[in-house]
Amino acid sequence: MHIIGGVVGPVVREVLAVSHIFLVRNELHWYRVIKIHLGITENILRTNLLKYDLSASTFSPDGRVFQVEYAMKAVENSSTAIGIRCKDGVVFGVEKLVLSKLYEQGSNKRIFNIDRHVGMAVAGLLADARSLTDIAREEASNFRSNYGYDIPLRHLADRVAMYVHAYTLYSAVRPFGSSFIMGSYDKDDGAQMYMIDPSGVSHGYWGCAIGKAKEAAKTEIEKLQMKDMTCREVVKEVAKIIYIVHDEVKDKSFELELSWVGESTKGRHELVPKDIKEEAEKYAKESLEEDDESDEDNM
Amino acid sequence: MVGTPKTTIMAVEFDGGVVIGADSRTTTGSYIANRVTDKLTPIHDLIFCCRSGSAADTQAIADAVTYQLGFHSIELDELPLVQTAANLFKDMCYKYREELMAGIIVAGWDKRNGGQVYTVPMGGMMVRQPFSVGGSGSTYIYGYVDSTYKPGMTKEECLDFTSNAIALAMDRDGSSGGVIRLAAITEKGVERKVVSGSQLPYFASA
Numbered sequence: 001m002h003i004i005g006g007v008v009g010p011v012v013r014e015v016l017a018v019s020h021i022f023l024v025r026n027e028l029h030w031y032r033v034i035k036i037h038l039g040i041t042e043n044i045l046r047t048n049l050l051k052y053d054l055s056a057s058t059f060s061p062d063g064r065v066f067q068v069e070y071a072m073k074a075v076e077n078s079s080t081a082i083g084i085r086c087k088d089g090v091v092f093g094v095e096k097l098v099l100s101k102l103y104e105q106g107s108n109k110r111i112f113n114i115d116r117h118v119g120m121a122v123a124g125l126l127a128d129a130r131s132l133t134d135i136a137r138e139e140a141s142n143f144r145s146n147y148g149y150d151i152p153l154r155h156l157a158d159r160v161a162m163y164v165h166a167y168t169l170y171s172a173v174r175p176f177g178s179s180f181i182m183g184s185y186d187k188d189d190g191a192q193m194y195m196i197d198p199s200g201v202s203h204g205y206w207g208c209a210i211g212k213a214k215e216a217a218k219t220e221i222e223k224l225q226m227k228d229m230t231c232r233e234v235v236k237e238v239a240k241i242i243y244i245v246h247d248e249v250k251d252k253s254f255e256l257e258l259s260w261v262g263e264s265t266k267g268r269h270e271l272v273p274k275d276i277k278e279e280a281e282k283y284a285k286e287s288l289e290e291d292d293e294s295d296e297d298n299m
Numbered sequence: 300m301v302g303t304p305k306t307t308i309m310a311v312e313f314d315g316g317v318v319i320g321a322d323s324r325t326t327t328g329s330y331i332a333n334r335v336t337d338k339l340t341p342i343h344d345l346i347f348c349c350r351s352g353s354a355a356d357t358q359a360i361a362d363a364v365t366y367q368l369g370f371h372s373i374e375l376d377e378l379p380l381v382q383t384a385a386n387l388f389k390d391m392c393y394k395y396r397e398e399l400m401a402g403i404i405v406a407g408w409d410k411r412n413g414g415q416v417y418t419v420p421m422g423g424m425m426v427r428q429p430f431s432v433g434g435s436g437s438t439y440i441y442g443y444v445d446s447t448y449k450p451g452m453t454k455e456e457c458l459d460f461t462s463n464a465i466a467l468a469m470d471r472d473g474s475s476g477g478v479i480r481l482a483a484i485t486e487k488g489v490e491r492k493v494v495s496g497s498q499l500p501y502f503a504s505a
Contacts, residue, residue: 147371148386155375188411 055171067175068168071198074177075124079254080211080245081110083121083181084221084238085193089231089262090183091272092121093238095211095246096255111259111271115140117150117184119261119269123211124178124198132176136160153184157194157202165200175199179210184269185262213245220244231262235272239280240287256281305474307436307465308338308349310406311448311457312429316414316485317406318454320461321349322436322469323477334477339491343368345484346384346407351434352421353400360391360401381407385417385425393423402433408484436468436475443467454483458492466500 052058053066060066081094094110110129111121114136122129139159143151160180168175175198183193195210196202206226209217220241226234235258242256258277261269272280305326310319321338324331338350340361346368350357364387372379385405392401405417418431430448432440444464452460462479469475478495494500 146386146390147380147383149380149382152375152377 056168056173056175057171065168065199068199071124071168071175071177072179075179075198075210076212076214078123078125078178078211079251080209080213080217080242081121081123081181082207082209082217082221082238082241083183083193083195083205084207084224084226084234085183085191085205086226086229086231086234086262087191089185089191089234089260089264090119090193091231091234091238091260091262092119092181092183092258093242094121094123094257095213095242096257097251098253098255105255109257111257113269114156114182115144115150117186117261117267117269118153118156119183119259121181121257121259122178125176126178128176129178129180132160132164132178132180135163136182150186152189153182153192153194154204157182157196157204161196161200161202163200164196164198168198168200181205181208181210183261184267185265186267191262213247216245217241231260231264232276235260235276236280236283239277239284243281243284243288256284305472306338306351306434307440307468307472307475308351308402308404308433309437309444309461309464310349310404310416310418310431311452311461312406312414312416313452313454313457314413316408316454316483317416318457318461318481318483319347319349319404319406320465320479320481322434322465322475323480324475325354326474331476336477337480339480339482341365341489342384342405343372343379343407345378345409345486345489346381346405347482347484347489348384348388349404349406349433351402351404356399356401357403360388360399360403363391364388378409380409380411381405381415381417382409382412382427385419385427388417388419389423389425392419392421396421396423404431404433406484408486410486414484432464432468434468434475436465436472439471440464440468454485458483462494463500466494467502469499470502 052060056065056067079095079097083090083092092111096110111119112133114120120133140151140156164176167173177198179197181195185191193205194202195205195208207221209221224237239256239258246254258272259270260272306322308321310317319339323334323336325333325336340348340350342348342365348361364384367387368379368384388403388405392399400421402421403419405419408414415427416431417425417427419425429450432444447460458481461481465479478493481492483490
């Protein structure tokens with residue numbers, strides 16, 4: 001059998017047939033090929049780089065843990081979530097894709113409260129994210145019970161990151177397929193924001209984006225001078241960025257989930273009130289129209 | 300020490316820190332086992348506790364809390380809050396209330412709330428107070444402290460207030476005596492003083 005083109009490459013060394021799946025080997029790797037149609041490869045699913053990527057307890061020869069990288073890919077398949085830390089608080093925005101008109105509006109939340117003063121926006125496998133929300137809540141609650149005050153965000157981010165990292169060490173479990181952005185505000189330490197990715201690494205950020213349009217969102221975020229802006233101003237910018245990066249062609253309708261925590265909310269993490277959210281969405285839609293109009297003028 | 304707590308301890312908040320004080324007598328029955336005891340125990344750099352009740356119980360609890368607070372402080376990479384120390388004492392004193400006999404006053408300085416005094420009496424309640432007295436000698440000086448205390452005292456006024464109060468308690472309570480140990484805790488650190496012998500405040504009673 002002669003296989004041309006496709007991901008496998010022109011030269012094939014060996015073919016083993018296993019019912020409807022073929023294991024095909026070229027110089028470097030084994031590939032699992034679902035369908036071979038005469039001389040043309042079709043529907044090749046290059047799934048496993050077999051040997052090094054089946055479990056999180058194995059390194060590859062070039063020093064990577066593929067399972068963790070695949071987990072990060074899972075995050076990139078989900079819709080975008082962004083967080084911006086400003087002078088007096090943190091604002092989260094999530095592009096929540098509506099897969100069916102039958103969904104109840106406002107269901108399928110992507111932003112959660114971990115204790116009253118900490119908010120968390122997620123992207124990736126939602127079930128993984130939700131179970132981690134419970135872990136984070138438990139950590140925050142235990143801290144409060146043991147030490148008598150709200151958990152500092154840096155500490156919470158460390159604990160959650162440690163937990164996520166633990167799942168990247170063993171072959172018996174798989175890594176979490178989601179990234180998390182956490183934010184809080186208090187009088188003494190000001191606004192803080194941390195992002196945790198599936199490898200268990202946590203960093204502090206002024207602006208952060210996760211999900212499918214994260215590169216486009218990061219470009220937009222970098223244009224902002226967030227250190228000098230207030231939450232009220234940033235809410236509008238967050239809405240605008242989500243509208244900008246939303247892909248009208250591939251994903252039809254979406255709901256914008258907006259939340260904030262800051263001086264104006266007295267340190268409590270809450271969904272942005274309806275009137276402010278509508279104002280922000282209006283600003284976002286108008287900015288998009290302006291951009292469209294300016295394109296037309298140039299023509 | 301057995302029976303009711305045999306001590307006088309006291310702590311007062313002022314703007315910028317706290318002043319704590321205690322007598323120095325430890326008794327087994329009527330024998331004074333130690334006449335120069337230090338009942339003011341450091342829990343962390345700027346957090347102290349005043350111990351009354353069973354010496355063994357309070358030392359054990361203070362050691363456990365010192366460990367927990369130290370660990371917590373290193374994890375957070377920050378100085379701990381006085382509230383946290385008080386919480387840790389309260390958890391232990393409440394959980395083991397049937398076995399323990401410990402009346403503790405936690406006092407110190409932290410950057411969030413400045414000088415704070417928390418009292419954790421026997422039974423394991425915890426409450427913050429502008430000033431607090433404890434131990435068997437405290438019953439004799441409630442009148443004095445209640446009438447003399449005024450908010451907004453300076454550090455020196457608090458030191459005088461504390462040493463006068465403890466001196467009066469030592470005069471009337473057979474289980475309190477020896478020297479007065481004082482400490483002033485502020486952002487800058489801890490200053491310790493001992494008031495003894497003829498320096499003790501003297502209140503003539505005919």
